[in-house]
Amino acid sequence: MNIVNKKIYLALAVAALIGSASCTKISPLDVDDEAQAELLKRDTKKWAAEADSLAKNKADSAAITAENARLREIYLADLREYKKTKHTVMFGWFAAWNPSSPDKTFHLDNLPDSVDFISNWGGAWNLDEKRIEEFKRLHEKGTRMTVGWIIENVGDGGIKAPEGGWSDDPYKAIDQYAKAIADSVAKYNYDGIDIDYEPSFASPFKAGNHCGDWPEQGGSWAKKRPIISCSMDSNKQYENFFFTKMREYLPKEKMMNINGSIDWIDPKVTSLFNYFVFQSYNNTPGRWRSAARSVMRANSKITADQFIYTEGFQNNPTNANGFSRYVDFAKANNAGGIGAFHINEDYLYSGYNNVKNAIKALNPPMDK
CATH class of the missing domain: 3.40.1280 (Alpha/beta knot)
Incomplete structure (x- = not known):
């Protein structure tokens, strides 16, 4: 059988198979349409009930969340009011x-x-x-939060110098420093300053106490720009000026607290502190x-x-x-x-x- 005859034979065989298949009788499944409709009806009701239940759960959850938020706001408001009252x-x-x-x-x-x-x-x-x-x-x-650090010299506490640097004039530089602190307190929304005043405490970082680095006789104040006196009852003019300017630049509602060597504070300025x-x-x-008692005796307003x-x-x-x-x-x-x-x-x-x-x-x- 040549190649042409083989191709004709194969084509006839395939055609016969297709014809045979097309003549096969297929019996449809015996499906109860009425039962199927009842099942669909039942499931539709169930799905609707489930959807209603889900919607109700979501609504209840939203209502509970809203009520919790409302109660939380009442609690916070009460807390804020409590902190305004006179208490320890x-x-x-x-x-x-x-x-x-x-x-x-x-x-x-x-x-x-x-x-x-x-x-x-x-x-x-x-x-x-x-x-x-x-x-x-x-x-x-x-709850309020102040910011504080040990103050000895102008610039302590990571306060950046103004453009052109700190002045070499003591009062000008101290004024710049106080203003820069107040500006930083405002920028970060702190509730005031907590001055760490420790001239009677020994410093672990240098010889002597936690007070300004004062120049030797004849030396330049501008070398270290000291503020805090190393004496309990003298050389107070710069620290007093600093405290005064600090209170001046802080809004009234901001606190100015002081800790440490409390009995070293000049009575002239104790009224500045909260x-x-x-x-x-x-x-x-x-x-x-x-x-x-010493602070109160020296200033009857305390x-x-x-x-x-x-x-x-x-x-x-x-x-x-x-x-x-x-x-x-x-x-x-x-x-x-x-x-x-x-x-x-x-x-x-x-x-x-x-x-x-x-x-x-x-x-x-x-x-x-």
Whole structure:
């Protein structure tokens, strides 16, 4: 058989197969159309009920969310009003604030809601978005945050010099410095300044105490631009000028607090401050009573409720767990408040229970 005949044969065979298949009879399935309609009707009702239930669940969830938000706003408003009332305050230095840290010790969000105000101890400027947002949430609770550092010379605290640099004239430079601090406080929405004033404390960073780096006789003031006197009762003109300008540049609602060598402050300027904070660490608040009395004697406008006594929590759970002693002291001496250095470390020790219990003891909830 030649190639042409083979092709003809194959074509005829394929055609025969197709014809055979097309003649095959296919029996339709015996489907009960009425039963199918009933099933569809049943399922349609079920689907509609499920859709209604889902819609109701969504509506209920939205209503619950809205109600929770409403109650939250009421709670926050009550909290803010409470902090405006006359009461014994809770204060603390908040160390190493960092909402990006996996360790929640450094998150402001975990601070007890009833803490009145804190001082940001470290990382004050150039706040990133996470810090800005967490700071906003802190303010929603009515909790204020000041910023502070040890002040000795013009420029301390990472404050940038103005264009052209700090003046070589003492009063001009100090004025520039005070204005720059106030501008930075406003820029980052801090609630004031916490001046770390420690001329009676030895400095671990240099010879002598935490006071200005004064020139030797005949030397230039402009070399270090010192502000804080190294004497308890003399050479106060520059620091007094600084305190005065600082208060002048800060809006009235902003706090100006001072901590450290409280009894070294010139009585002429004590009226400029909102609170005086004693570093009465290691259960030593009693040692500072005479300093408080001295300040009040020298200026009759100063009252006992402007003094805050603080414990040191840094690396010291024993101090934190004994915080109730400061509650007793504050009550016995009509103190303005109590607080702690590294207050956020109480989160590590007790989940802030020491701070919370102290607040409750100082300001017991009123029965409604």
